[in-house]
Amino acid sequence: MARHVLPSVDSTMNEAARLAPGLSGSAWIFAHEQTAARGRRGRDWRAPAGNFSATLVMRPEGGLAQAALYSFVAALALEAALAHVAGPHARLSIKWPNDVLLNGGKIAGILLESLQGGAQLAIGIGVNLAHAPPRNELEPEAMPPVSLAGESGMVVPPEEFLPMLAQAFAHYDRQFRDYGFDAIRNAWLARAARLGEEITARTGAQTYRGTFETIDATGALILTGPEGRRAISAADIFF
Numbered sequence: 001m002a003r004h005v006l007p008s009v010d011s012t013m014n015e016a017a018r019l020a021p022g023l024s025g026s027a028w029i030f031a032h033e034q035t036a037a038r039g040r041r042g043r044d045w046r047a048p049a050g051n052f053s054a055t056l057v058m059r060p061e062g063g064l065a066q067a068a069l070y071s072f073v074a075a076l077a078l079e080a081a082l083a084h085v086a087g088p089h090a091r092l093s094i095k096w097p098n099d100v101l102l103n104g105g106k107i108a109g110i111l112l113e114s115l116q117g118g119a120q121l122a123i124g125i126g127v128n129l130a131h132a133p134p135r136n137e138l139e140p141e142a143m144p145p146v147s148l149a150g151e152s153g154m155v156v157p158p159e160e161f162l163p164m165l166a167q168a169f170a171h172y173d174r175q176f177r178d179y180g181f182d183a184i185r186n187a188w189l190a191r192a193a194r195l196g197e198e199i200t201a202r203t204g205a206q207t208y209r210g211t212f213e214t215i216d217a218t219g220a221l222i223l224t225g226p227e228g229r230r231a232i233s234a235a236d237i238f239f
């Protein structure tokens, strides 16, 4: 698979959009540093040298709904690659839909954007390998950020993390294509943070509190509260 390695870039998502028209297959776009990286919901994302920053551009099968499920494929791949470097005792979990947590703090984030009218998908992945952002730069209720180095003392060069992540992604992508979302859903649920516990979901103006029952066949979070069972397809989650 093609790999583009950049010393510095505004955002690997922007670079993905620039390169996409010329890409026939899949490609990883990796940068040692990003100067204007973005997170979900228009938030800024810090991506200094030492942290991992990459975007995978690919051509998903099926329509947009199918492409959105790559959020879970990517989260599983990221969790697997982190388990590989952090060792079997690291407390890793996935917060719906796709934040990877280490020891209960956010170590990584995933951002999906469609390109070329949905023909291509850009999956951006950022991992705090060396540095966590300062708490005061985040929203007050955001998950506490952590880094791999801070939690474990381990130094993993970002360029060495790329092949591990690419391999783990290829594994789960194959599972998804061969066995469908059910296989991904089961693996995801086995690693889900706060499954069966009380959580809060905030969707724009609405806040719902309830028990995190499961995710459905579309990836929506199923919350059971005083008003019954609710499927939530986009929200911020608070524990």
Ligand SMILES: O=C(O)CCCC[C@@H]1SC[C@@H]2NC(=O)N[C@@H]21
Pocket: 011, 012, 013, 034, 036, 037, 038, 039, 040, 041, 043, 045, 047, 052, 053, 054, 055, 099, 108, 109, 110, 111, 124, 125, 126, 127
């Ligand atoms: O948790 C989030 O809000 C998602 C963060 C995604 C950050 C990655 S870093 C690589 C890629 N380039 C970007 O500008 N953003 C994503």
